[in-house]
Amino acid sequence: MAIDMMKKVPVSEQPPLERAKNFNEVCLGYSREEAMEEATRCLNCPNPRCVTGCPVSINIPGFIMHVKEGDVAAAYDVISESSSLPAVCGRVCPQETQCEGVCVRGIKGESVSIGKLERFVADTARQMGIVPKGADTKTGKKVAIIGAGPAGLTCAGDLARKGHSVTIFEALHKPGGVLMYGIPEFRLPKEAVVEKEIENVKALGVEIITDFVVGRTATIDSLMEDEGFDAVFIGSGAGLPKFMGIPGEQALGVFSANEYLTRSNLMQAFKEDSRTPIMVGKKTVVVGGGNVAMDAARTALRLGSEVHIVYRRSEEELPARVEEVHHAKEEGIIFNLLTNPVEITTNEEGWVNGITCIRMELGEPDASGRRRPVEVPGSEFHIECDAVIMSLGTSPNPLIHTTTGGLDVNKHGGIVATEEDGATSRRGVFAGGDAVTGAATVILAMGAGKAAAKGIDEFLSKTE
């Protein structure tokens, strides 16, 4: 079959109205033939811009050339040089603003479907039983990693490859961080994908201790002084959910997206036999426009609720990945754009019965470069609903910086760390990911984990 070189080879997906009722993965991924065909679209540029667009600098044309020849094992080796979590990244990276965003193919047509190819390689390698190889020799240096999320796992994987002894301390009962508690099953399968990728990190020699809250169970100081860790990486992730401060936010039926998603994902409340309760509204309003808002909305939809998204700017400014917004719309989620909540209304028993919103219009650009939404006076209106999910981002968790002396934080409470090597104000202590930047993406956290691993390796090579 002749293919249109201007367009991506389409990827199969579960039909929208079918998937809106289940938690199975939306995107089904490329077949071998589809992947090899898509790989022929890569121009193998001598100066590949996609690599510079990738936060962990995967040799993208390098692995795609192997896919073209059908050599998945070789393609996996190329990706493994730079990434510990390819099956995850292939699914959740915002490729359109990174590798695919700068792909030369994208100038006149559609970019190469790099994310889907990465996913194909990772999934196929897993099915073939390929496991990444650990270091042959040990350096004898001990590194403690705080948090088994994308930043921590990446940092741990890279350091283990260098021969350091790495222990990850994870607060929850399962490793994975946001990959386990935040991103839903239909976007990122837990058992089939996340747990397997974590097994691969363990195969490099990394030890993971769950149920261990650094800052409470032990402090960074005690890990370094009493437990003999030579360096520490803080990848503890985002923290407490933000609320708007509007009346009615404490009402019964108002949840943070973090709570809603943690119940459904980590605690598996979406399954009928789960012991963790989750509220399924008849009509749910999700406030916010990021990936987390889309995840919460699509979770509520699958649990059986009608779902509305309320976002104060316009479609163009939605911070969520284009694909998520597209999927959400296809599944029947209703977008109320240029709309901002002013009050959550309740019945006499304290349960949510609606949300009063005001229409917005876009004014002058603000500090973020996006046009600032301003209220249209007198445009208030009421949406009836029985559940509200607030997805407004998070503020840093105070646990670590309040229990670690000499660790500088910025005015938002984020840990101060250099971008190039993750160094903090404390010698031997490095940090990266949401704990530093505030809520961002999986891949940026991985990029930071990678940079810090390099920083830590250099630091350790200079110490006795």
Added chain:
Amino acid sequence: MFEIKKKQTLGPKVDLYVVEAPHVAKAAMPGQFLIIRIDEEGERIPLTICDYDREAGTITLVVQSVGAESTRMSFMKAGDHLADVVGPLGRPSDLIELSKEELAKKKILFIAGGLGTAPVYAQLKWLHEQGIKADCIQGARTKELLIMIDEMKEVCGNLYLATDDGSEGIHGNVTVALQQLWDEGVRYDHCVVIGPMIMMKFACQLTAKLGIPTMASMNTIMVDGTGMCGACRLIVDGKVKFACVDGPEFDGAKIDFDQAMQRARLYKTQEGRLMLKEQERETHEGGCGFCS
């Protein structure tokens, strides 16, 4: 896995568990709590810490079977294992930041309601080890629900018992008992109250009236307990606070108890259904005809 080393029944539906959890035992301080999961399917249950033994590497928990998971836990015995024990969580009591001299100057009263006796014991024991004898009003609905009386007497100055039905000690609830002591001329300048929210609300109202600075330990709904999910939020002094990282103890005069009690009802219906299923086990299906 965390082994249950010892189990002892303290009263109707109230059991004490000594659990092996060396990391938690090593770091635990009075006022903190922890989270357990019974097994891989289990809910994360926040529980107060009653005692800890750093050398033995054990922690002591007191659990009342009131919900589905605690009922399920009541079927566990010594030698069984909990899937998870994580902690200690929350901030320790403010009292531990004070020097012995500062503590000695204070006249401290604890008010323990029902199961709240367990975490109060942890604080009294710590103070006792510092050479401080604090008083305690221990209240319950009826005599059988007054737990750990002998242990409390060992670490307490004056222990005043109170029961709603008058079956033991002062006839009346803890606020009646406090008012009675106050009228007799007993004075305190610091109070810690732990128990059911409704009891803490009225105890805090009274101590505010009497001018005793009071901390109340808030047992809110929680999921992760580490400052991530926001389920434990409550209003203190008009601001949103999170019981798991900002608390669990807050200034009792500033807590919006009515809102906290309302939020505690959030999952009651779902929990209740699950508990019925748990209690009735195989006989449950089809009982009332409402669930399939």
